[in-house]
Amino acid sequence: MxxxxxxxxxxxxxxxxxxxxxxxxxxxxxxxxxxxxxxxxxxxxxxxxxxxxxxxxxxxxxxxxxxxxxxxxxxxxxxxxxxxxxxxxxxxxxxxxxxxxxxxxxxxxxxxxxxxxxxxxxxxxxxxxxxxxxxxxxxxxxxxxxxxxxxxxxxxxxxxxxxxxxxxxxxxxxxxxxxxxxxxxLPDAFAATPPSPPLRITVLAPSEERLPLGREAARYGPRPLDWRPYGPVAGGPVAEQVTELARNLGFDPEVVSFDKTLVELRGTDTPAAPWILVVDPWALHDAKVARQARAFDEAYRPWTAVLTALADDDPQTKEHSERLRGLLESAFPRYLREGRMGQQFAVRGLVTADAFALWFGELAESAYMRYLRYIQPQSSPRSTMAGRLPGVGADGLGTDEGGAEARP
Structure with missing residues (x-):
């Protein structure tokens, strides 16, 4: 035999x-x-x-x-x-x-x-x-x-x-x-429906009451979760959109506060799920929020990912893109330095709703595979490679058909 x-x-x-x-x-x-x-x-x-x-x-x-x-x-x-x-x-x-x-x-x-x-x-x-x-x-x-x-x-x-x-x-x-x-x-061992793996999502954005001086309130609401980075044409708040995207990918998503994220990352207990941080760069004008973002970056974990919305249909965001990019570089130096190419693009900013949705899927699955590898024995990561997603340019701000990491 x-x-x-x-x-x-x-x-x-x-x-x-x-x-x-x-x-x-x-x-x-x-x-x-x-x-x-x-x-x-x-x-x-x-x-x-x-x-x-x-x-x-x-x-x-x-x-x-x-x-x-x-x-x-x-x-x-x-x-x-x-x-x-x-x-x-x-x-x-x-x-x-x-x-x-x-x-x-x-x-x-x-x-x-x-x-x-x-x-x-x-x-x-x-x-x-x-x-x-x-x-x-x-x-x-x-x-x-x-x-x-x-x-x-x-x-x-x-x-x-x-x-x-x-x-x-x-x-x-x-x-x-x-x-x-x-x-x-014999029965097909694969026929049973698998349980949905967990995924935690945190939205780091200001509410309409805590906007930086001069920032228009049209895309915000009473809570940070009401933030709509790509405007009404993209649908509801980004928290609802990413939750639906995660479910479509087969995950069981949970939206949690940023404070809970930091507590878990700093703790010694085994994390319960991979984590996706969705960032509005305008929030980083707040010194406290910027310090929290840097703490997240310093606690860099392979099973976490950062996505930034830097919408090109928002005149204010487009006008101040260089300054916002500088805030991101200051808040997330490790993700920009140590992350794979696609992660770096995602941190620097995704300019269209389509690009954001595509990269959310890529990085959610990549973070999950890395979570399995680093948290559970005998597990493997899967991260993205360079090349084919629309809406992300070499400068991280994006183009309609710019270069990015390709789906593995």
Missing amino acids: PLFFLSYARIPGDRRTGHDPDRLVFDFYEKLRDRVATHAGVPKAKAGFVEQPGTPGDESVRALTGCRVFVPLYSKRYFTDSLCGRQWTAVTNRTAPGTAPRIVPVLWTPYPAASVPTAVQDTPAVPEGTGDAEEAYAAMGLHQLLDLEEGQALQVTEWLAQRIATAAAAGTWAPGPLDPAGLAR
Whole structure:
């Protein structure tokens, strides 16, 4: 029996044309099998198994039920594939009492937090270390890394091979009987609806009673949560908009006060959720608020993100954009210095409502993945890469089709 079984979601396509849409899966499998064989000291033929077109069903089932390590290629497609869900059930159900299934997942392509099935949430794909290869893997997944960064892809493959060889040698081994018909009757482990992951949101903005001298009150209300940075054309207050955006992404959002944010960041207790701070730069004219913002920046945590609305349809904001940008640079130097490129753009200011909505989604999911990595064991981050979101320019103030980090 093979040491590992590679489980993947097949991409539909006409393989008779000679172009297999799963080519990268098989290329990766060959590299991984070679490295596992080396680390485990076994022949390549016994190191791994992957089901290829034409593989007999009984051969695949024997490999699945006899393998020592299950290696799923995580992607949004994987979590909706019923065969993959049944394979997961077969592996986790065949384990003897008192033993844990040995699963070494691979982040194949990044996926929305809300797509992760309940059965998988305790087994996320995790890069170890904080080097360039790990960050790139966490950001774009191995599929894209194999196409763009061969050297980094090889580093990740080597790390995965070491994990698989170690897992195969550890603990007890409990293969279980199953036939192809039995596999088809197993329940899909991914069919259950996962619970919504938490997300905290804080709006840092003045109320209409606490505006800086000369600032017009048209976009404000009695509470900071009434702030409407992009005017009436964008809908209701920004707090309502981001809450709805978070729900659409599959999160369970909670809007909390800035004071609560600071207390939790300064405390020693494990934070309950990733955090998004939405900033009106006009609020930073208040010395107390500016000090609080700097305290947030000094407590910089990987599972937090800052988004600034610097609307170009607001004549006052547009006129004073240089001064407002200076206030942001003074309040959030660490986010601007240490954050990834997209985070830096988001801090400097998003000029359109569309750009703001897109970046909120990007950074909410990135913060959640980083929360999993740093707060929960065996978890992974996912951050954004440079390139394709509209409304953000190289100066952070934005253009209609300016450069930004691309969605992983």
